[in-house]
Amino acid sequence: MKLAAKGVDFETAATSQGFLQYGEPIGFVDMPKLDFCVVGCVAVTRAGRRTGKGAGFADLEQGIFRELGLVDDSTPIATTVHSRQVVERQAVEMESHDSALHFIATEAELIETRTTHPQPRGVDWSKLRPDQFADVPFLADLRARLERR
Numbered sequence: 001m002k003l004a005a006k007g008v009d010f011e012t013a014a015t016s017q018g019f020l021q022y023g024e025p026i027g028f029v030d031m032p033k034l035d036f037c038v039v040g041c042v043a044v045t046r047a048g049r050r051t052g053k054g055a056g057f058a059d060l061e062q063g064i065f066r067e068l069g070l071v072d073d074s075t076p077i078a079t080t081v082h083s084r085q086v087v088e089r090q091a092v093e094m095e096s097h098d099s100a101l102h103f104i105a106t107e108a109e110l111i112e113t114r115t116t117h118p119q120p121r122g123v124d125w126s127k128l129r130p131d132q133f134a135d136v137p138f139l140a141d142l143r144a145r146l147e148r149r
Contacts, residue, residue: 028138034070037062039099041079048100048115049092050079060132060139062099063123067142073119078103086111097124 003013003022012018039058041050052058065071077099083106094100100117103110125143133139 028064028068028070028142031068031070034065034075037065037071037075037077039077039079039101041081041085041101043085043087043092044079044081044101044104045087045089045092046104046111046113047089048102048104048113048117049089049094050098050101051092056127056129056132059098059120060123060128060136063097063120064138064142066120067122067146076102078105080105082106083108095127096120097127 002024003010006022008018008022013022039050039062040052041058042052044050062071062077079101081104086104086106094117096118097120098117099119100115101113102115103112105111123139123142128139
């Protein structure tokens with residue numbers, strides 16, 4: 001509605017430049033509960049294991065969503081990859097803070113993983129690096145809020 005009022009079509013607003021020009025930043029606490037999550041992956045397995053670029057930001061984001069009640073165990077997590085990125089199970093290590101995938105879409109198929117990997121409860125604060133607190137200032141506020149509970 002707001003875009004149409006400004007004479008901006010969705011296709012323009014959905015580009016990276018359009019987002020910067022017309023988008024409105026919102027904080028995590030202003031977000032509604034998510035019905036579905038899509039995460040980026042470098043490699044995945046048919047059992048729902050995933051790995052990203054190695055910085056841990058996708059799992060951190062999922063942890064934040066869980067801490068705030070925006071995502072829970074019923075929220076499907078999906079990714080899109082090329083079929084060459086679907087690897088053998090032993091090729092991807094999963095840790096307790098890693099979120100597993102429910103669906104994987106490739107150019108050749110849609111994989112329902114039926115993952116048995118337990119989803120994390122929230123942010124694993126012991127795994128965070130100082131640069132993550134610097135890159136995501138909201139983290140210190142979230143941690144302080146959770147410690148006051």
